[in-house]
Amino acid sequence: MALQEIRDRISKACDSSGRAAESVQLIAVSKLQPDSRVEAVLEEGHRVFGENRVQEAAGKWPAFRQRYDGVKLHLLGPLQSNKARQAFELFDVIHSVDRPKIAKAIARLADEMGHCPNLFVQVNTGEEPQKAGVMPDDLDGFVAECRALGLPVIGLMCIPPVDEEPSLHFALLAKMAKRNGLEGLSMGMSGDFEKAVAQGATHVRVGSAIFGARDYS
């Protein structure tokens, strides 16, 4: 099925750039997918999933987790501070940290709960006004601020503008991560994950190429 095909393509992309296949984690993005498709991927043994909304994840993942061990959930969409507590309960990794207010809310919860999801800082590499993410010029300062709060920032995440060559954005993200001493690179989706692997992605976020088209109706 599609999952195996995507794994094979990731392996090939790793081979081509002299990387080990295990150096890339495949996050299966299950947002807006029917439970039957998600279940098929769980049955294949895959355990790493991504969701965009806290609310949607809360509605479906507790039940899947009762039936399947070892599920790791990644939050890919924007996080509001009033949803941070619920996000803490559900997610192992958050990819969308992008402003001081949310960084502080996460730090407070981490103190209270004694644990914290691993974090990626989202960067608005295309400097698009409508898009989430820290502006590139503000990134180094924001990463320093997160570190001063004791937050476990493990890498950077980006979603390139739809009409631009993604490789340029992936390369920029890699450069910014290196400059900040960060190893994680969350980049690459269904249409461009091989290019992302070539630029050093450690986490690719693939939805429709695994599950089929989403139902937005």
Ligand SMILES: *Cc1c(COP(=O)(O)O)cnc(C)c1O
């Ligand atoms: C939906 C989504 C994806 C997956 O997109 P596909 O094109 O279906 O692979 C990846 N990352 C983020 C942040 C998303 O919102």
